[in-house]
Amino acid sequence: MARNSNPAGGRPRARAAAQYTIYNVTEPAELMEFLMKKMAGVSRTRVKALLSNRVVLVNNNIQTQYNFPLTPGMKVQISKDRNKHEFRHPMLKILYEDAYLIVVEKKEGLLSVATEKQKERTAQHILNEYVKRQHRNNRVFVVHRLDRETSGIMMYAKDEKTQHTLRDNWHDIVxxxxxxxxxxxxxxxxxxxxxxxxxxxxxxxxxxxxxxxxxxxxxxxxxxxxxxxxxxxxxxxxxxxxxxxxxxxxxxxxxxxxxxxxxxxxxxxxxxxxxxxKLCFYHPVTGERMEFETPYPAPFKTLMLRK
Structure with a gap:
């Protein structure tokens, strides 16, 4: 990716490697208000659509949180190539992603982390391949695990500092x-x-x-x-x-x-x-309450129907 040649200015570069429009953050702001100000005339609905379509990045990490706090020196990117940031996998679904963590729902039969015998068919490997599409040095860090045959919600950190914060303060955060x-x-x-x-x-x-x-x-x-x-x-x-x-x-x-x-x-x-x-926790960086819940699996309900 080309370097930003206008670090002090607030104007967007028209193109960065023909893939991004880039905005430099010069003062504290929430992501929604920042984008509405920089993208003059854009509606809140449009900004939310950009976030939900996973085409907004902050410092090379996809951000879907509308009130994500920006600080001076950060770089906000709007991707022109939507396909690059799509995530589709039959065993894994991303529920939420920002610069610090990814919350996913995995299906039964998928390992959470790599083992000596199985390194590639794991949620960790799948997510590593995904975040490396954004930047080759990106990777995910294990916070907790689900058994291979257990389905459901779990999260990974996107940097070691966030991983350590979550692990060391798990009972206070979750x-x-x-x-x-x-x-x-x-x-x-x-x-x-x-x-x-x-x-x-x-x-x-x-x-x-x-x-x-x-x-x-x-x-x-x-x-x-x-x-x-x-x-x-x-x-x-x-x-x-x-x-x-x-x-x-x-x-x-x-x-x-x-x-x-x-x-x-x-x-x-x-x-x-x-x-x-269900997984509810305080965001390890912003402190925001994060709550994720999925329905009971349909086969569970079917088995419990009275005959």
């Missing part, structure tokens, strides 16, 4: 994280919580009701519906350990449907019946 599952049998209680110490044994995670050196773990649950020998359950994590929900449901005597590893002998859905449907 204020609501919920899953939905279908378990075998009729849950005895409408609501409750499971507490135990979990230990990763590599092939499986063991649970102990007393401190055996494992990690203390807490899962809150609420039974939504009982039907056809199954229960639809909503879960809220107080801690986020490996396989925590799956192990805790087994502890209650109601393993997750499709979870052979933790005691389920039936798989009517052909998948693990676990979906991360």
């Amino acid at each position: 204020y609501d994280r919920r899953y939905v599952t279908i378990v075998t049998g009729d849950m005895e209680k409408d609501q409750g919580k499971v507490e135990s110490w979990l230990t990763d044994r590599k092939l499986y995670v063991s649970s102990s009701p007393v401190d055996d050196g494992g990690k203390f773990s807490v899962t809150h649950y609420h039974t939504i519906k009982r039907a056809n020998g199954f229960s639809l359950v909503e879960l809220q994590l107080e801690t986020g350990r490996k396989n925590q929900i799956r192990v805790h449901m087994q502890t209650l005597g109601h393993p997750v449907v499709g979870d052979e590893r933790y005691g389920c002998e039936v798989n009517p859905l052909g998948r693990l019946a676990l979906h991360a449907f």
Whole structure:
């Protein structure tokens, strides 16, 4: 990309490598008001359309947040090549993106991060390939994970500082994280919580009701519906350990449907019946409340229809 030859001025360059119109930020402003001022006569609706179409970049990173705070020295780019910034993948959907993080919904069967055996068929690799289309040095950084067979919402950081902020302050930043599952049998209680110490044994995670050196773990649950020998359950994590929900449901005597590893002998859905449907957090840079929610998977609802 060509260097900006007018760092002090507020006028846009007509073209940058024939791909962008570039505006230099000289004073603090929110992205919406900045664009409306620079693009004289443009409507709020048009600016929102540009943001939702993912053609607005701030410092080479796609920005979809209309009130994103700009500071002097930043560079706002309007892409002329919309196809370059489109993201389409059958296993992954981008729910939100800005200069600091990406929130996605992944399908079951996709690894969250690369492993020694699987480096390319992962959400991390797919997103790395995507952000490198914006700039060859871009990459995503892992913040948390979902099991391969668990679907739902998760996020990645776009720089190490944001990654460390999220990881080091996870319990202060993330204020609501919920899953939905279908378990075998009729849950005895409408609501409750499971507490135990979990230990990763590599092939499986063991649970102990007393401190055996494992990690203390807490899962809150609420039974939504009982039907056809199954229960639809909503879960809220107080801690986020490996396989925590799956192990805790087994502890209650109601393993997750499709979870052979933790005691389920039936798989009517052909998948693990676990979906991360809600993620709420304070933006690690702006402090804004960010709330993302997806519907319960349609097959979950179908299985719970009374016969």
